[in-house]
Amino acid sequence: MHDDAQPVPPPLPPLADLLATARVVALPLVTRFRGIDVREAVLFEGPEGWTEFSPFAEYGDEESSAWLEASVDYGWRQAPPPLRDRIPVNATVPSVDPDEVAAVLERFPGCRTAKVKVAASDQTLAQDVARVRAARQALGPEGRVRLDANGGWNVDEAEHAIHALAEFDLEYVEQPCPGIDDLAEIRLRTKYMGIPIAADESVRRVDDPLAVAEAGAADLLVIKAQPLGGIRRALSIVEAAGLPVNVSSALDTSVGLAMGAALAAAVPHLEYDCGLGTASLLAADVTREPLVPEAGAIAVRRVEPDPGLLDRYAADADRTAWWLARLERCHALLARRGSVL
Template sequence: MKIASIETIPLRIPFTTGGKSAGGVWGPKDLQVVDSLVVKVTTDDGTVGWGETFGFTAIPSVKLVIDKILAPELIDRDVTLREKSMLDLQKKFHIFGRSGAFIYGLSAIDIALWDIAGKSANKPIYQLLGGSEATSLAAYASLIRYADAELIRRNVRRAVESGYRYLKLHEVDVEVIRAAREAAGPDIEITLDVNAPWTVREAIDMTEKLREFNLRWIEEPVWPPENYSGLAAVRKQGGIPVAAGENASTVMDFQHLLEAGAVDFIQPSPAKMGGITELQKVFAMANAHNVPVMVHTFYDGPGLLASVHASAALGGAKALVEWRYFDLEAQLYGDAIIPRNGRIDVPQGPGLGIEPNPDVIRDYRIDL
């Protein structure tokens, strides 16, 4: 089979969050819509694969790169030469950057090609990756930043009452984090993603204030996020496990993170760092360093499904899956992937296992 066409489909879906959101790295204050970019790859025999790129406000640039640069290079290529094609394009376009739009675009295409491979073999992707006994994985509710103690209490209680035993906060104010812990109680595991705001000294000082909340990890505490020696210092001196990796873009980035001893948990984001092809390499590398992989999945389309398959096959039954706790007006997969009692099903159909709802694509597609 050869690649016949690559189509980029931007979606904009309204959501609520149990209250107004604070401004965050993903968008402005009171954000109430979320943009995503879905990629449809069709072969010359009509097989369709679906991918997704991370993007938010960067989606127009990723769409442009796929449409004008990556797609023309891939048309008529053999779909079975997936890894070769991805490497060829990384090499050809490396002068335009090893992060951002080019790698994001390749990530979406790679996921779609894995979807096609699974459909061609009539197997779910997790079986192509080695198989798994897990039929579901624990999910953690990844809450938006509220910067408001009462809102965080309300939404933490709502998540716990829905069955989540694991939560992720995106707060930076100690009193708001205290409110979340009080609302959750002592038995709920809480992680904290602060999105790289502090110097190393500031981060170490903050860990002293945060230690009482018994956090499972603190995520990206240091600016810039590629300051791996700084992360290692926080890990050594802070007394809280450190997680990072969602802003790492290549396998070499992950190698440097691990060699620096910077993390207790490593977090590749398959819609940002090369798709499933590169993700499986990070799992192998992390395993060699005895560091658990907690895949970053702040999205809910094919990128999320890719993460579930990889986590089930390569991370095992104890892997956790991030669930963006957004209350979307419409889900690309209906209710098929929504966690129940804090667990998300591992799809059993061929490829990614679930097909997007064409009505959702029709109703929420936007022009860029």
């Protein structure tokens, strides 16, 4: 073997190793977000430290297995060398009333960027406009405002909405439409406005994450460590896509946010404030030292859960059984594929 040969990745650890330390938690949120009031997650400890498995409940096992692969990778392999020790982050504004926006932003001290949720199925465009206006007013002209539609518009709706919201000097619009073809179409239709289009779900919920770049469907990619199968796999997508990227989270506990921070720390060119400040949306966390924004940034570090908080916010017996069964099914999927870390 040559001295410069790449080391062989270690095999997937046995399920028993994951279950030995697994803890299922249910953390209350400050504000309803993505239709939930409580965020559930499984935490377990590997040789490198604690890690998190937390695909949203509606995701199937096939999609969720990528989240488990990422979780095991972070717990059993050393993270890539960091290029920075702090990650600038954005504030996240859920689909709240306009008069609640300022209070939400106060939970993100020092953040100069706000990502505002829009296109909720139970809300109108007028409500979105009022919320985005409130965010712009709270941040002032120097602040940055970006939108996240989570694929909630069709092409015509997206064109109309982006036109209505353009006056607020938008940094970009994330996932305005669900499909790659629709993203490419809305990017073409709104190009004259000069507002970049970002892809999130279209990167992590398709067979080929590079299809967005190949179709010219986005100006930048939003990447997340868990859904993409881990830090190294996400970095390989960044390199192959050749587009600017932002690193975001999926409403993780501080343990999961630490994984996202490790990814952001290893991205060669980090041009945007990252969506890794979402611990501020949790009313409780699993650590006494949560990864919440300080002066607009979070630290790049491992997070150690507090045993007392793990006990206090333990999920009930039924939910614990549900999550551990899901963990077992996803592990079996990875084992059948012969997955390595």
